[in-house]
Amino acid sequence: MRHRFRPAALVAALCATLLGFAGPAGAVMADSIPITGRGWGHGRGMGQWGSYGYALAGWNSAQILDHYYGGTRASVVGVTGYAPRGNIRVKISNLDGTTTPNSGSPLLSADGQDLQSSATGGQSFGSIRVRYDGSQFRVTTYTGACGTGSVLSNDVAVGTGAVNVWNTANAAGSNAEPVRAAGVRAKLVNVCNWAGYTGLNVNQNYPHYFRGTFSIVYLPGIGTRTVNDLPMELYLRGVVPRESPAFWGSNGGQAALEAQAVAARSYAYSGMVAGWPGAGGTFDTCDTESCQVYRGAAEGAPGGTWVPAEFDTTDTAIASTANAVRVLNSTWNGQFGSIARTEFSSSTGGWTAGGTFPAVVDQGDATPGNTNQTWSTTVNRSTIEAIYSGGRGQLLDLCVVGRNGLGADGGRVTTVRMTFVGGTVNEAGDDFRWQLGLKSDWFSTPCGVGRYIDRVAQIFTGQTAGPSTANAWTSAVQSGNRAGFTYSLAVSDAWAGYEIDQLYQRVFGRPADAQGRAYWVGVLANGARLEDVALWFYSGDEYWAKHGSTATGFVNALYQDLLHRQADASGRNYWVGMLQSGSLGRVGVTAGFYASIESRRDRVGSLFQRVLGRAPDAGGHAYWAGELPRLGDMWLAAYLAASDEAFSRYSAP
Incomplete structure (x- = not known):
């Protein structure tokens, strides 16, 4: 059961409660862990696909060999100082x-x-x-x-x-x-x-x-x-x-x-x-x-x-x-000009690994037909645990903590860190590659993705993601589709129930009764907007009665709950007058509070604080306050939660 999410502006009264969370102590990684990488083989010396790319570009074999095997020169057997067997x-x-x-x-x-x-x-x-x-x-x-x-x-x-x-x-x-x-x-x-x-x-x-x-x-x-x-x-x-x-x-x-x-x-x-x-x-x-x-x-x-x-x-x-x-x-080996041990591998991924021969950029590796310049695969969490856990329990995180600095993503992996329930294990990148059957030691892992998924799920639903959500979204989040993940949370059934619970607490100061909760969750699931439900809560009889059943008490409460300040005399008199004259009902007055620039700026500031842990800069504050009526608070929350800044914040240990 799902409901539609429509951009609007009547949800931010919940922000202080909605966006607070306590991150989980440690979430187990998804059953299937996506890994992306570059190249195939050790990457030392010549890249075979790269040599083909350079040949297609018009290089001769001497140019190709000079490029990959720096520190060597061309020679022939018999004049090398060594006369090998035939x-x-x-x-x-x-x-x-x-x-x-x-x-x-x-x-x-x-x-x-x-x-x-x-x-x-x-x-x-x-x-x-x-x-x-x-x-x-x-x-x-x-x-x-x-x-x-x-x-x-x-x-x-x-x-x-x-x-x-x-x-x-x-x-x-x-x-x-x-x-x-x-x-x-x-x-x-x-x-x-x-x-x-x-x-x-x-x-x-x-x-x-x-x-x-x-x-x-x-x-x-x-x-x-x-x-x-x-x-x-x-x-x-x-x-x-x-x-x-x-x-x-x-x-x-x-x-x-x-x-x-x-x-x-x-x-x-x-x-x-x-x-x-x-x-x-x-x-x-x-x-x-x-x-x-x-x-x-x-x-x-x-x-x-x-x-x-x-x-x-x-x-x-x-x-x-x-x-x-x-x-x-x-x-x-005590001899000048010895025959070089000219290693080679299928695809370097765009940079050779260095070693005996200096590392070089390998532009030829990008030639059409090379399906291994970039690649992706999955590894079962249980496989990593079987090889490396050593009784430390389940795998919580898998992070690259050292690279050689050459090429995309920082280059080839020198060190991988695996965090288990009972401790951490470091492994050399090339050894990890061989143990897991990866194509090369140039790869990236979903470091912190599990923490990010759990913590963002906590923001939107009040609970950690759980295995099904982690399994469904780990690969997408790692590949950069964080917006798809956060938006899916913002329109989920779990989100609907959580929002109704928070509305009851925020507006009425009490838990939701079962009948009322089920009714309003159904209203959302059938297509109503959250801001519509919030409007009905704030303008309804229970909220009116809670604040004395008077126009003045009602308006003072809206100032406190929606603008987070005491009412100024002129503002209070204006809204009380509108109610008492019949020019606006409680719904119209509540909508006016939400639409005000003061409310929008307050909501934007609250969203930035709760999602990113900081205030917006002046330009961003003004921009998002202007956009909020069109986009809606929950869309902005999803947008901020999908940002690089949020990922760094929530994926960190």
């Missing part, structure tokens, strides 16, 4: 630590009977299963692909040394022909997937084609480790299109793909120099977002078909920047 070893992460594979399906395969292994004494086969039995490796080989055909050797013990596998049609693993060319896939090594395994590609149960060779080793405490060994430039062909969309090259963004090739090459080489933590000397990089995403050359698909994982645009970008890297203009 091949890179890539850990296939989702096979790490398993008996390979523990389902019994073969691991490595070829389209023909062209595989050989260091463990099979020169025998060729179509596919091989490798497992570790706790003390040594055992291999089973088949004539056909992925475990089909006849068994050639069955679970043969081959010792503890690494099991190397290669395709005899490309024994060195260096074939560089495009994967689309006829016969090329027959020269590659396949990883056979199985049900439930989606680590390498979305086409589970189908083979996945890789260039190079494979090694399977066993490490105590880890288990088996599967490593793809191949030339750097071929490795990049499986990386660049996974990090930056290949179609960018067809849309005018080829320079972005070239920049991605250089960044990926430098990142990989720098890892080879530094050594990867926990590698045990067995690999140089991994195949996931923790390193660089790598998915080989092609993926099998239903019906015996396949889809390429390498593309002409990215192959061209790699070839046109062959061996190009970025090197530091400083000493690192």
Whole structure:
């Protein structure tokens, strides 16, 4: 049941009571907490969407790289003071630590009977299963692909040394022909997937084609480790299109793909120099977002078909920047001009994060198509409580209390403060991001929104908001729609009942009787204005009788209750005369008091004091007093309560 709210001026007699409140000690946050943010990823170094935006603006790859990787310069492998190996070893992460594979399906395969292994004494086969039995490796080989055909050797013990596998049609693993060319896939090594395994590609149960060779080793405490060994430039062909969309090259963004090739090459080489933590000397990089995403050359698909994982645009970008890297203009690891660890991420949100490379504005990030420059999501309050409460009870507030100062809203979050019933917890912004699965550490939370909603609800309805109101309005208030919230309160059924209760107390000095309250709430709900109801209260028989049933007593009471002062003689005589002569009735006299400039100025001042805790400035006082007959007191109260000033006042602890 709702009633209409019409601008008018007959409500301010209630302001002193209506707008006083005692803020709640602490309101639990909404069940679903909205969070807004910018960018996707860590933001260090190059932004991939930003590089695309700059490429579309006409920048070449050197300009893009110079922009993002300050403190570095262009170089090529071989003149950097470091001569890396020609091949890179890539850990296939989702096979790490398993008996390979523990389902019994073969691991490595070829389209023909062209595989050989260091463990099979020169025998060729179509596919091989490798497992570790706790003390040594055992291999089973088949004539056909992925475990089909006849068994050639069955679970043969081959010792503890690494099991190397290669395709005899490309024994060195260096074939560089495009994967689309006829016969090329027959020269590659396949990883056979199985049900439930989606680590390498979305086409589970189908083979996945890789260039190079494979090694399977066993490490105590880890288990088996599967490593793809191949030339750097071929490795990049499986990386660049996974990090930056290949179609960018067809849309005018080829320079972005070239920049991605250089960044990926430098990142990989720098890892080879530094050594990867926990590698045990067995690999140089991994195949996931923790390193660089790598998915080989092609993926099998239903019906015996396949889809390429390498593309002409990215192959061209790699070839046109062959061996190009970025090197530091400083000493690192005891050496000047070392290859830079050129990190990159999808979207910076408009500013890079800084760190090894100076933070820079990223105007390219705003390119059309980047859906992550700004984003929004929701997090369940219960999730935060489960991770961080530690027995402190429910979450009362979630506030960003530290930022890096770079970009909108103050930049990336350095510290988040969570207030629970039983205490507070601080967390680093990036750690909070990872725990909650946010896209970046550049985000905003509804800090103080719960307090604001509760306290403003108290102003308009005499009670805190409650879970349903908090859940309904938290997102809107955080996004800036405070006026929608305050107006909804000003026309709510709860507001109607509260106003009637206050009218009874203010006008008659008594609580509302149940029958009268229900009647007047119904009158409001059916479309009457609050000022109409107030007019009937002040001009009615009960108020008249309360003040002696005389014109003089009635007028004196109106001066006290509506103008908050003693009646002056001339004013009293005027209004008493109007009543006694019959020129105006009690309704007309009451309306005249409300319409006076004195009443309007008094009501405006009272609204400012009660909502904002201060008097209006002279200009604002005069302006709002003039507007009040058109807008109405409750509209002005809703307007003030939705202001930035009110939000700061009511959201503060």
